[in-house]
Amino acid sequence: MAEIVIENIRKEFGAFTAVQSSSFRIEDGEFFMLLGPSGCGKTTTLRMIAGLELPTSGQIYIDGEEVGRKPASQRDIAFVFQMFALYPHMNVRRNISYPLVSQGMPRALIREKVAEVARILGIEDILDRPVGGLSGGDRQRVALGRAIVRNPKCFLMDEPLGALDAEFRERMAEELRALHDRMGATTVYVTHDQLEAMQMGDKIVVMNHGVVEQFGVPQDLYDWPATMFVAQFLGSPPMNFLRFDGQFAPGSASITLGDAVIEVPPQREGAQGALALGVRPEHVRLDDSAALRGHVIAAEYLGTTQIVTLSTPQGEVKARIPASRLVRPGQTTGLAFDARTLTLFDVAGGRALRSAANERVLADG
Amino acid sequence: MSSYSITEPSRGMKWTAGLLVVAYALITLLPLLWIMATGFKSTNDAIAYPPKVFFEPTLEGYVNLFTIQNRASAEQLAENPATTWYDRIVQDKGMVISGPSRFGEMFMNSVIIGFGSTFLSVVLGTLAAYAFSRFRVPLKDDLMFFILSTRMMPPIAVAIPIFLMFRAVGLSDTHAGMILLYTAVNLSLAVWLLKGFIDEIPREYEEAALIDGYTRFQAFVKVVLPQAATGIASTAIFCLIFAWNEYAFAVLLTSGNAQTAPPFIPTIIGNTGRDWPAVAAGATIFLVPVMVFTILLRKHLLRGITFGAVRK
């Protein structure tokens, strides 16, 4: 059980900065997702929490204690590596018992604990097998076994499902989440897969180029992205941006796109210059009477819904609408948005502008 | 298996390859077999012309190798009748054994110096290679190049300075001196070979051990060493073969106390210059330890000598 606080943590490799001044907070018992594209510094951040990498500056608190300079062996955490890193010269049982051996636990007790973990993970039948011949899923379970057998303060997992094939991932993801719910231990989970992050996480921190873009519950991040990066990284297809030049004062509740006046949540700050209106595809309606006009380029059928791509003077827009609606490429139609769901962005800074709708989320992210 | 395959060689190809390998093995083994056979010949058979392939085996060569003998008069021979098989062999030639030869001693010197320097090279090499592989060592590349550069000239080129230094510090003709010298020569090879092997072991294994509560040294011993076994074994074989066979430094720097077998074996031939069977016997015995060591470690060797060219 542990609460982890990361404060202004920074990591440089020579002249290259892998993580820049990141801060976030992981509550006790949370399933916490570290999400971002490849190379953004997720692994480095996780390794600093684990004690495998020394931060260049900043603090890491586990349960209130600053551990930034403590060796990994004294942090009481468990780490599940991307490629599992099972000790290849030991069988499954020895792999799982290895952390207990280091604590000098009596043999009989070790046997008992390993048996219990094996039962939880359903790997009793492979305990005496060498790890070399195991399937991906079984390796994953053994790696988890080695992590949970010690009952550590928290689990750190680096893309633990990345090495598994697609159909197995789903099942392991469920098993993992169920295991977490049962043990209630704080878990920090690294992934580059936004769907995985949203499905499994209690909270998500999104990183890009070593910078924390936003952190919060999945729903808040999805609905009220703090940056254009988050808006595009979450969701498939991602949030649409209608780019325009304009200006408005604090308090205004509409913007002008060409001839169309679009209602937006009341703005808390004014802006001018290159701006973008962000709208999720599921919040776009095709409405022939709407003033904002678009030209259908393509329609992609997905069963219950379809993704319609439209070209507008402000750029391409994708709409997710019921599959029953008949749309033909070449057709011209109007686009209407649900005003309560819109976010305005300052294009130069890539940052969301505060409004009545998102100020709560932006304030704590 | 009649279908055509692009990866599987055809039967004819396999046979040809097999025959070539056997022919090559015979050609390389022939001198070795000849030496072993000569060890069991009589002095006359050994220098007979045309060479004798079939001969009556005798242990005379081995007896000569291990003993010092004196010519004896008929009365002396009558007074001390032969009691053992080797006395008999010697007395048949009209000689008596006056004591053991120094071959045993020299052989033990070879064992001590060969295995001692191999052990030292591998231990130091493994530690250095691990550090170069895992830690941020300042000027790492330059240091690695420097280590390699010590191998670029033939070691014997520095024989004279080493001879003078050894004399000055009293290392001439000592076991410690020879162990140090062979370790110094072997170490560069050992560091380079072992670094290659250790580089291939994913760091995650050690990191997992660190997180599991082990110290860096424990992780090194319990996780890295078992995985590096192949590399360590093949490096050890290379080091041993060099130290075992080394001749030039041994001639130059040792005389009686720490002399190894290679400079000693040629002296066995005796003042008549005819005792080839004893020389061959010495050479045969000399070959045994390296062969045994290589056979013991052979399962590591095949993967080892490909130097990581083959990935797991």
Ligand SMILES: Nc1ncnc2c1ncn2[C@@H]1O[C@H](COP(=O)(O)OP(=O)(O)O)[C@@H](O)[C@H]1O
């Ligand atoms: N030991 C290292 N030395 C130099 N650069 C590194 C090292 N580890 C990671 N990096 C660099 O830091 C950046 C972030 O890496 P990483 O944290 O592994 O990203 P992620 O896990 O998000 O894909 C990458 O550009 C990577 O090349």
Ligand SMILES: [Mg+2]
């Ligand atoms: Mg990574």
